[in-house]
Amino acid sequence: MPVKRKSRGRAKGGKGRGAMIQCSSCGQLVPRDKAKRASRRISMVDSALYKELRQKGTYVSSRTETRYYCVSCAVHRGVVRVRSKDERKQRPQIRRRR
Numbered sequence: 001m002p003v004k005r006k007s008r009g010r011a012k013g014g015k016g017r018g019a020m021i022q023c024s025s026c027g028q029l030v031p032r033d034k035a036k037r038a039s040r041r042i043s044m045v046d047s048a049l050y051k052e053l054r055q056k057g058t059y060v061s062s063r064t065e066t067r068y069y070c071v072s073c074a075v076h077r078g079v080v081r082v083r084s085k086d087e088r089k090q091r092p093q094i095r096r097r098r
């Protein structure tokens with residue numbers, strides 16, 4: 001059977017039904033392995049002040065917030081993009097900060 005994606009859009013593999021989670025944006029129930037995960041660091045202080053404090057050598061704590069989006073919300077928010085046939089075959093590049 002020709003498939004659009006090798007993973008069929010999921011990270012399920014051979015396992016059966018997995019947990020469902022709610023999309024953080026629209027609330028739709030999506031399988032956990034299909035949902036797109038976006039995590040970002042949340043700081044208590046704003047960026048200008050943060051920069052200044054870092055320069056002075058202060059440790060500024062921040063927490064990481066992880067959100068799950070359904071595919072349509074992830075595309076809308078720019079978490080993932082629609083990729084061409086050839087691009088879909090490639091592994092997505094993982095961006096890492098420090």
Ligand SMILES: [Zn+2]
Pocket residue numbers: 023024025026027028069070071072073074
């Ligand atoms: Zn959604």
